[in-house]
Amino acid sequence: MSGYLAGNAVLFSEMSPPAAEEAAFNSWYDEEHIPIRMKAPGFRSAQRYRDGDQRNYLAVYELDDAGALNTPEYARIKGEPSDTTRHMLGAVSGFTRYIGTLLGEPLVQPGADFLAAPVLYAVFFTVPEDSLAEFDAWYCDDHVPLLLSDPRWIGTRRFAIRDGIPEGYNRLALHHLADRKVLDSEAREKARATPWRARLAQQPWFRGNYLVFDSLGPRQTARNDR
Template sequence: MGKLIVIASFTNGSQDELDMAARNFVEIYSNLPGIERTGRYRRINGGLSIALAEFSKADGAELHVPDSGKSEVQCEISKGYEENFIKRGDVYGDPRDLPILYSVGFPVPDEHVSDLASWYDKEHTIILHGCSQWISTRRFIMDESSPSIFGRHLALHYLSDIQALRSPEREAARKTAWRDRLATMPWFTGVYTVFLQELPD
């Protein structure tokens, strides 16, 4: 079992209120034992802020629901475990510092997780990383109670430029026999979200 990731999703408020709630989450989790990294992101078209906390061990820490500061702001906490972390071989530094996070969540049943994971690792990610702006991909298996935006299988893609989403490599990655077979499955209904990273205060 890989490292633990905890994701807080904040909705139902102004963007400033959602951002403040994400800041509160980061402040709390930054001081927990075993914490390795935190980050804040804002959905590119607004209305959703998320905060991530990564722990060096799979067991991590007890989940804390931070005070959003506004009663109407809604917070959902989910957790998952890293399955794979792949980055382009010509890239130096930490891809998690990049400005754009592209999340893809699938509500895949447990009996199909290994098939989806194999497709990601053996074909899909390889094609995507042919794009010079598609820097890294991480896969997580999330708890069954995670919000639908993350699904059971979550891929986090780290991009240096949003143009990667319009690249020939992405188009090619979506036109293979393996993907076509998976697309016939009723659960193959991904939730695709683009986030912009918020710099530390």
């Protein structure tokens, strides 16, 4: 099931509703915003998240590929919003929207359903073009294997960001975790202390944006879910 629900691309979108409209926002997102997108071709599934007790909400949409965002059906969804959608999108703040295409195979614990992980740890980087090859090799060959030495680090997927706002990131890692405590684990400490990472950390661009979210509600799936 997880293999089908995970796609080759993701749409990563955050937004924060006004405090007075938080309940209405959540109902709209669960009952209208995601369900209508699950009818569009190329959309596989979607999971909502929340940043702890903050009013910062995230939705990660799993797509067949980035072309799912260029179909006539999706253009119609975007171009013909309901009155509720128009109001909600006009009221939110902190909006982000990043489209990422999968880099390599997911690195996961054997047999793990990484999409069901209760915590999502997202890491963004802006890497110079001439450093991408080394950065990618370090992440896959050095960093992630050490993280996965703790079974609570359920899996990691890496994406090349092809489009996004408000920042010009070009790399995104989505880490699927069993709990937040693994961020303070010995495995992560070792992963952050290797000579390879230390060499990269000397570069002025090596400054990531780190976000942690807790899953919110059940995963919604496409209408042709099998």
